[in-house]
Amino acid sequence: MRAFSVHPGFPPVRRGQVQFKPDFGRGPAPGRRNSFGSIAGVKIRRSAARRLARTVRVAGCAAALALGSPASAQTATHTVPDTIAQRMQACTPCHGKEGRASPVGYLPRIAGKPASYLFNQLVNFRDGRRYNAAMSYLVEQLSDDYLREIAQHFAALDVPYPPPPATTEREGVLRRGETLATRGDIQHRVPACTQCHGYALTGALPAIPGLLGLPADYVIGQLGAWKTGNRRATAPDCMAEIAKRLSSDDVRAVAVWLASRPVPPGAKPAAQPDLPLPLECGSGLR
Numbered sequence: 001m002r003a004f005s006v007h008p009g010f011p012p013v014r015r016g017q018v019q020f021k022p023d024f025g026r027g028p029a030p031g032r033r034n035s036f037g038s039i040a041g042v043k044i045r046r047s048a049a050r051r052l053a054r055t056v057r058v059a060g061c062a063a064a065l066a067l068g069s070p071a072s073a074q075t076a077t078h079t080v081p082d083t084i085a086q087r088m089q090a091c092t093p094c095h096g097k098e099g100r101a102s103p104v105g106y107l108p109r110i111a112g113k114p115a116s117y118l119f120n121q122l123v124n125f126r127d128g129r130r131y132n133a134a135m136s137y138l139v140e141q142l143s144d145d146y147l148r149e150i151a152q153h154f155a156a157l158d159v160p161y162p163p164p165p166a167t168t169e170r171e172g173v174l175r176r177g178e179t180l181a182t183r184g185d186i187q188h189r190v191p192a193c194t195q196c197h198g199y200a201l202t203g204a205l206p207a208i209p210g211l212l213g214l215p216a217d218y219v220i221g222q223l224g225a226w227k228t229g230n231r232r233a234t235a236p237d238c239m240a241e242i243a244k245r246l247s248s249d250d251v252r253a254v255a256v257w258l259a260s261r262p263v264p265p266g267a268k269p270a271a272q273p274d275l276p277l278p279l280e281c282g283s284g285l286r
Contacts, residue, residue: 084153091154094134099154103259104165106217114269115148115155116207120233120283122147129232130225161213161263169256177257180250181211190245191278193254196238201258203269208284210269216252216259223251234282241279 080086088099091110095101099111110118124130126139126147139147167174179185181201184192193211197203203210211219225231226243233239243251277284 084149088150088153090138098157098159100157100159100161101215103162103213103215105215106221108215108218109161109213110154111157111159112268113155113209114203114205114207115151116205116286117203117209118151118154119148120207122151124233129234131230158268161267164213164260164262167256167260169260173253174257174260176250177253177255180246180254181257185245185250188245190242190250193258195275195278196273196281196284198270198274200264200267200270201261202264202267204273205269205271207286208269208273210263210267211258212261212263212267214259216255219255219258220251223255227251236280236282238277238279238281238284 091099094107095110096107099109101107101109101111121130122139122142123144125132125135126142128136130136142150180190181193184190184195193201196208197211198208201211222231223243223246226237226240227246229240231240246254273284
């Protein structure tokens with residue numbers, strides 16, 4: 001039986017393989033799948049959801065202890081501002097301060113992404129087109145209006161990108177990645193990344209994200225999730241079509257090349273795509 005290997009460091013996923021299903025003390029929402037994260041079959045470290053839950057429990061215990069101590073009566077009341085920036089502190093354990101994340105690891109940067117793109121992804125997590133235990137739990141009760149407010153908050157953040165991490169990848173792999181990103185592969189009907197994401201690969205309004213400044217493992221994971229059907233977008237799902245035309249080697253090549261590229265200073269999404277989109281896309285232009 002053939003196995004699709006999402007990443008050289010990950011175990012292969014076989015049809016019918018038992019998947020890891022975390023238990024957070026509650027059943028899944030109706031109609032929601034139980035797979036953790038974007039790719040089924042990937043062995044993960046302690047989840048962000050558990051780290052966040054542990055942080056909340058510790059903070060709650062500390063607050064309860066403080067309220068129950070005699071000294072607390074003499075302590076001035078601390079008022080937490082009711083602002084979107086304060087409420088979005090819940091996002092920082094995973095996505096980093098101000099949503100800037102890191103170019104290494106697995107978690108993506110969300111600061112400065114197009115607002116419509118961020119809104120679409122939040123809706124996809126809420127409605128089950130994307131699967132991640134922590135994200136789905138956090139947004140499953142939120143309205144469109146509030147998700148749009150969250151998206152607009154992070155889209156407005158203009159924070160610098162760190163330099164890309166040093167790569168030890170073979171030159172041939174990087175050359176193949178550059179070819180796919182800038183010229184595509186006509187034989188396999190794979191358009192260049194620049195045809196949708198812009199010549200600078202920094203995205204375009206209203207809803208096409210930039211591809212620079214993302215960890216290679218994250219890009220590999222998302223392309224793998226599209227290949228296996230664990231990530232979907234509003235139909236027609238152009239990225240699912242493209243990902244299924246890529247080999248596992250090509251997925252890795254384009255991911256490591258993108259991750260090796262520096263983000264130009266002051267880079268922002270273009271006002272519109274540089275070229276007509278090569279495929280119909282249900283979410284890229286709205």
